[in-house]
Amino acid sequence: MPGADPLADPEAARAALVEAVAEAGDIALRFFRADPRSWTKGAAKSPVTEADVAIDVFLRQRLIARAPAYGWLSEETQDSAERLTRRRLWIVDPIDGTRAYMAGGTDWSISAALVEDGRAIAAVLFAPVSREMFSASRGRGATRNGVPIRAGSRTDPAGARMAGPKQGYPAVTTILADAGQVERVRSLALRIARVAEGTLDAAFAGAGGNDWDLAAADLLMHEAGGRLTTHAGADLVFNRPKPVHGALVAAGAAMHQPLLARLASFVPPPLAERPA
Structure with missing residues (x-):
């Protein structure tokens, strides 16, 4: 149908995120352990690298092209109140754990979600070093590299x-x-x-x-x-x-x-x- 939203189904949005974030992971790995340029931002002096910025640009271009009517919120893009007028928006962290990334560690990730009316309906979290792709869509469960995952059933915090x-x-x-x-x-x-x-x-x-x-x-x-x-x-x-x-x-x-x-x-x- 002309004008129909191709990502109206959360599963379609999840698939779009998986594809885009996998490519973003390749960008991250090109800079990883290669002494990327870095600087700090804000009062907290949070670190930023050229990899953060490159991934942010790539994901924004890719995801907005898929759904031009959606809003955008990212750690590495200046925030705008315009997003508050959008029922749906992409929320992205190009590199979550930038300090770990800069130190050559493995515990960093790329995080992206589609939010509707204040709640996420599709999500992807990718750990490029270990090649772990977590994804979920509303009502369809969550997976790691395509295999369903489940939170633990332990009841006692002691010893957990x-x-x-x-x-x-x-x-x-x-x-x-x-x-x-x-x-x-x-x-x-x-x-x-x-x-x-x-x-x-x-x-x-x-x-x-x-x-x-x-x-x-x-x-x-x-x-x-x-x-x-x-x-x-x-x-x-x-x-x-x-x-x-x-x-x-x-x-x-x-x-x-x-x-x-x-x-x-x-x-x-x-x-x-x-x-x-």
Whole structure:
């Protein structure tokens, strides 16, 4: 039908994202461990490389060409309030975990999602070094390299495999201290994907994560049967005027509520009992 949206079906959007992000991964690998030019941006002095910018340009051109009526939000593109007028928009992080990328590590990823009315309906997360392509579409489940994934069914946080910030969140620090194994995954999106596939039982994110860090990972978690919420248990909403989120917790459905209960009930020990 003339004028019909070719990406109206979330599965069609997922396929378009997989194709585009796979090519973006090739761009990233051309610069990887090749001393790309880098600089810092913003008050936080966040690092940026020429690879971030090249991927951003490529994905914007490719995805907007597929759906010119959709909005755009990316870490490496200046934000515009125009996106708020769009029911659907692409949300992209060209390289999530730029510090890991610059250090030659493997724990970085490319994250892209299509959001409709504040929630992701198609998502792709690609870890180029390990060639892991995570993808999901609303109501169709989540996969890793085409194989369905499922978040874990563990219920007890004690002894679980977790990842998250070790400083600044006393309740989270206490939970991580009881974990059986604590992993370091510098890409926030990839950290959450590890929960979606069951490699980790839970993961935490400090306040300050942005839509581009979280939109794709959120759909992966949901479609894999897990939960990604605020510490109060609220779901994430994307494409708001300020695309920034508070502290978050990701876990399989069975462990999510026990973790929320521990976060809510945390009472710091008396000063005399705290470690020096």
